[in-house]
Structures are given as C-alpha cells and as structure tokens.
Amino acid sequence: MTDTLPRPPLPPFSYEEAVAKVRMAENAWNTRDPAKVAQAYTPDTRWRNRSEFPRGRAEVQAFLTRKWAKETGYRLIKEIWAHAGHRIAVRFCYEWHDEAGQWYRAHGNENWEFDDLGYMAVRHASINDVPIAEEDRLFHWPEGTPRPDDHLGLTELGL
Numbered sequence: 001m002t003d004t005l006p007r008p009p010l011p012p013f014s015y016e017e018a019v020a021k022v023r024m025a026e027n028a029w030n031t032r033d034p035a036k037v038a039q040a041y042t043p044d045t046r047w048r049n050r051s052e053f054p055r056g057r058a059e060v061q062a063f064l065t066r067k068w069a070k071e072t073g074y075r076l077i078k079e080i081w082a083h084a085g086h087r088i089a090v091r092f093c094y095e096w097h098d099e100a101g102q103w104y105r106a107h108g109n110e111n112w113e114f115d116d117l118g119y120m121a122v123r124h125a126s127i128n129d130v131p132i133a134e135e136d137r138l139f140h141w142p143e144g145t146p147r148p149d150d151h152l153g154l155t156e157l158g159l
Helices: 015-031 034-038 056-070
Strands: 041-049 072-084 087-097 103-114 120-132
Touching: 015 034, 015 072, 015 087, 034 056, 041 056, 072 103
Parallel strands: 041 120
Antiparallel strands: 072 087, 087 103, 103 120
8 A cells, every 4th residue: 555646756767766766865864853754655664674674654653763862963875876667775874873972873775665656665774883983973964954965975975
C-alpha cells in the first residue's frame, strides 16, 4: 500500500533525478523532524538500520525520534554511489556528539528501493561511528537546516 500522491522524481530514475532524490533525502534528514522524514517512505516500508529493523512509518518515526534524541548536533551529507531503475545506492557521513560532548563521524552506505510513486519502500543501512575531536569536525552549517549549496560534498572533503 502506498500514498496516492506522487513524490517526484519518480522511478525509473535518470542520473540527474537520482542525484536530486539523494539531496532531497539529505535535506529532510538534516531537519531532524521524524514526522516529516517518515512521510518519504511507504506506509509499510521495511528498514535495516545497523541492528534495528523498523517496519512501517510509525516504527520509522519512533526510531528517528530515539536516534536524534541521542545524536546531538547531527549534520549529514549524502552522495549518490549508483542507480538503476527503482534503486539508488548512497554513501554518507554525518557528524554528531553524545551527551558527554564526544564527537563522532558516522560513515555509511544505504541501498534504497522505491515504489512507482516515488516513496521509499526498502532501506538497508550499514553504519560505523568513528570518534573524532571537535576540532576535526568538517560539517559546520546551522543544525536542523539543509547543507548550504556551496558546502563541499563527501568527495571534495576527501571522505
């Protein structure tokens, strides 16, 4: 079951459309708004995120609420890796700190599959956290906002 309103760009994706879909996801996740982010997924979406397996929007929203309560100062950059048809592969990094002030850079890969209306039906994420010193942070735009268009991407940052 999916929503009835299309969520463009729609699959099958051209390269430019896949890049746009990746940036839309990055911008939404940078808001840290679980309800808003969950709306990009099918009502019965299936996830694997590290060792958690949320099913459906309600579980995704609850997962994201817990995630962003823990991951303070969250800022994310996503970059397309590959695409074909209804699928997009992404690599990403995000920086965050815990309640003790320890900063981390999370490195990961995601595999996405979309329904015909452009909602993400399947998301598989593999993520590793690396502790970093605060002075080693590379993501410095205001928290809760999209990455500025002139901010370097992962490749340009050497990540």
